[in-house]
Amino acid sequence: MTDEAPDLRASDADRERVAEVLRDALAEGRLDMQEFDERLEAAYKARTYGELAPLTRDLPAGAATPAVSLRKDVAPDSGWRGRIVGGDGSSSWAVAILSGFQRKGTWTMPKRFNCFAFWGGGEIDLREADFADGEVEINCVAIMGGVQVIVPPGVEVVVRGIGIMGGFDHREDGVAGEPGAPRVIVTGLAFWGGVGVERKPTRAQLARLKEQRRQERLQRRAERRELRASRRDERRERHASRRDERREDREHRREGWA
Template sequence: MTDDLPELRASDADRDRVAERLRDALAEGRLDMDEFEERLDTAYKARTYGELEPLTRDLPAVSGSSAPAAAAPGNGNGSALWAARIGGQGTSSGGVAIMSGFTRKGQWTAPRRFNCFAFWGGGTIDLREANFEAPEVVINCVAIMGGMDVIVPPGVEVVVRGIGVMGGFDDRESGVPGEPGAPRVIVTGFAFWGGVGIQRKLTRAQKLERKKNKRLDK
């Protein structure tokens, strides 16, 4: 599966499965500590299946299975977890920043359409811990001599449709396949002498947990 889809984005669960197989290989004596640490670091930095697959290619499958360590999307309970985050009434319909700033982050519910405007200011729309009113939400950004950042969690599909005039919309995350059951976020709008950025990030708690696990593995 990973050989057929080398450019498909890997999820946190995929990286964790590879990390677990590397821990087993260390315990079995198949890897020494230096090899283990090098591969583990590479695993947590990997963005695609193509980058994960070589890390376990020379290791035998677990429990006699021929399945690769980096499983395809849809395995596990990811769909159920996403389903629990979709539904309910939006808790904020928009944000305005005029020579100032606004932030929407933490535990909130993103509406079907979130309209935001920034003039000589900036805004942050952080969806990492958010719920979603519908399977598809639209973030409409108008940035005039200002900027906005849209932060999404791994697994969410992002589509960028904004227009920039002497400004721009970051479309590097556009077109990346989402996980089964994950919401779709459409970022649209207009930027003049300004910009709209889209980033994928873990929450602070997830980063701390990852660092903790890496320390325990050493």
């Protein structure tokens, strides 16, 4: 994380990079479990670089974490600013002939990516990727094969491919993107094959959802424990009240006999 722009909004990829540094630190014994849990929770709750930076400042990997490049044409308050990095992509083409290919994890999507699948299949996963430009194009040619394009929430998708005895998935076409989010254009040809486009949450979002569900389960358990404790207290109070009543009855009877 960079200290030069602490007020800039952090992206899901930024939070996940910090989480990876923390996991490595836990595995190496630099953090105990309590510190790891506290820092990980703070990382997923962080909204700016300034909130992320202190979490890894005292860790070797954290000090070496590179600062991301920033495009000036993206809104300053955009959560996507740190993921549009400019420059060249990590990979600009892929071929699958009677085989398969994958582009996933942390990589840089170029301005144009070309892929070809013949009796094979490929997967292009942009959920953890950075983008070389605010508008990128994926050109897919699938002949008796298939290509699956996975985009994160918030990205605008435009599908312009043609299917001949095959098909392009247009379900995500035209969905408005978040401010400052990249635009992904999917073009090409599917002949006796298919090109699918689907939107899936990122690892950071899945981790947050998992943590949210865990917290909800813990909250429900705590509420059940409180309810059981309250019922036990009520039963004890009723038993105590009955004992007092019986004691008073016995005292009244003794006084009457006296």
